[in-house]
Amino acid sequence: MSQGDGEAFEQLVAIYHVRVFHLVRGILGDWHRSEDVCQEVFTTVFRKASNFRGQSQFSTWLYRVAVNAALKARRGRTREEYPVDQVEVMATSPSAPRFEAQEVVDRLLRPLPESLRTAVLLRETADLSYKEIANVLGCTVGAVEQRLHRAMTRLRELWKDDLEAN
Numbered sequence: 059m060s061q062g063d064g065e066a067f068e069q070l071v072a073i074y075h076v077r078v079f080h081l082v083r084g085i086l087g088d089w090h091r092s093e094d095v096c097q098e099v100f101t102t103v104f105r106k107a108s109n110f111r112g113q114s115q116f117s118t119w120l121y122r123v124a125v126n127a128a129l130k131a132r133r134g135r136t137r138e139e140y141p142v143d144q145v146e147v148m149a150t151s152p153s154a155p156r157f158e159a160q161e162v163v164d165r166l167l168r169p170l171p172e173s174l175r176t177a178v179l180l181r182e183t184a185d186l187s188y189k190e191i192a193n194v195l196g197c198t199v200g201a202v203e204q205r206l207h208r209a210m211t212r213l214r215e216l217w218k219d220d221l222e223a224n
Contacts (some may be wrong), residue, residue, distance in 0.1 A: 068106050068162050074117065075100070078124045084179040085128035085172075087164055095131050099124045114193045122194045125176055132172075166216045175210035177202055209216050 078099055083092035102123055110119050167175050173195075180191045191202045 059218055070120075071100055071105070074120060078120065081121065081124055081179050082128040083098075084164070084167060085125070086132055087168060091131060092128075095127050095201060096124075099127050102127065115190065117184075118186070119191050120191045121180060121186065121190075125180070125194060126188060129172070129176075135163040162220070166213055169216065170209055174205050174212065177205040178209045178213075181206060209215065 075096065079092060079096045082095045082099070083089060088094050099120075104122055106123075110116060122185055141215065161200065167178065169180070176195065178196055180186045181188075188199045188202045188206075192199045197204070
């Protein structure tokens with residue numbers, strides 16, 4: 059690895075780490091495991107950068123690697139919730155209100171089918187266009203539109219139920 063490759067990789071991580079982390083965390087629902095998966099994603103991207111053919115934007119390829127890694131990690135899990143010790147630590151941190159808001163979002167996203175949840179996360183976390191989401195997920199733009207519409211309809215119902223319960 060040359061110094062230039064290392065510097066370019068550091069820039070890549072600096073630019074995309076937060077978005078990739080939030081995308082992966084949204085799929086996994088676990089802060090600690092998400093950081094591990096993010097590290098795996100960037101390691102994979104570094105090792106396989108020569109496989110990128112330029113048929114899509116680099117970020118689209120990166121997000122596809124991230125989604126695949128998160129889904130693979132999720133299939134190996136048996137629980138959908140944060141570890142109890144992580145919730146306690148985060149709830150007592152200075153960023154607790156932000157964590158509490160994120161916990162509500164995570165709780166609402168959790169019951170969505172994987173395909174809907176992933177589409178929402180790519181749109182809202184990664185800020186991808188419908189076409190970019192279609193490229194990441196390997197589907198049509200129409201399918202993305204349908205998934206996002208169904209997800210938003212379901213999220214409105216879940217939000218209403220959540221408000222009534224609290």
